[in-house]
Amino acid sequence: MVRRVESERRAHTVTSSSSGRELRLVPGDSYASWEAVYRDNVTWVYGLMFGKVGNRPDAEDLTAEVFTAALKPLRITASAPEVRAYLRATARTVLAAHWKARMGREITTIEGDIRDDPPEEFHDSGAETRAKEVLAELPDRYRRILELRFLQGLSVREAAQSLGVTVANAKVLQHRALRMASRLNERGVR
Known part of the structure; x- marks a missing residue:
């Protein structure tokens, strides 16, 4: 650029004034x-x-x-x-x-050269719409754990407190919710 x-x-x-500054x-x-x-x-x-x-x-x-x-x-x-x-x-x-x-993780590497100009226009891939559809299809507890963790950015401990469950239970809920969301997404794409 x-x-x-x-x-x-x-x-x-x-510039200097008449005060004698150099x-x-x-x-x-x-x-x-x-x-x-x-x-x-x-x-x-x-x-x-x-x-x-x-x-x-x-x-x-x-x-x-x-x-x-x-x-x-x-x-x-x-x-x-x-x-x-x-x-x-x-x-x-x-x-x-x-x-x-x-x-909850630090990512401190910045690879490659830096582009001098930003991306022109960003195309809507439909991913946001599909994510909303998948979330809507999930049972309430599964949807809630995913919203807390990935949309609100809470830690597992904070999400567990918000749901009133143990940390271990929150981890299990998150795992099951992600697995079900993946299956729903695959079914919707095919």
Whole structure:
């Protein structure tokens, strides 16, 4: 991607007033402002987050979280490659926290190259509709355990408390619910 904000990152001098301040040269590969940092990096950070979470709302929230987390410790005088490396490390941390909260596991690897432009338009594969249909066909307790675990992102322990059952019982319910949902989905596809 051609840098859209190249003009904002070019070397410039800080003007001095008659107070005797000396002029300071900012290196050409650094950013002129936080806004320039954001504009130059938001596209690839969003693309990365969307690629990891697969939906716009979470990707947008996580992108904002990356920039919010990076704002305070990131030096504006850092070079563009240093800024990208720091944002990438911050994205890894934000994703790890997201997946730990959502699924109870940390996923901290970010593979491959980062795309500079986000996916254009996202095609509805019908998966969301089919998932709703499958959930509707499940018995109440099975549907409830899956909703608690995978839609609300609760841990097994939290889901068990919400259902008023033991953790072991919640694990059994989840296993049986997933097995039944799989059978219902296969039957609906064929």
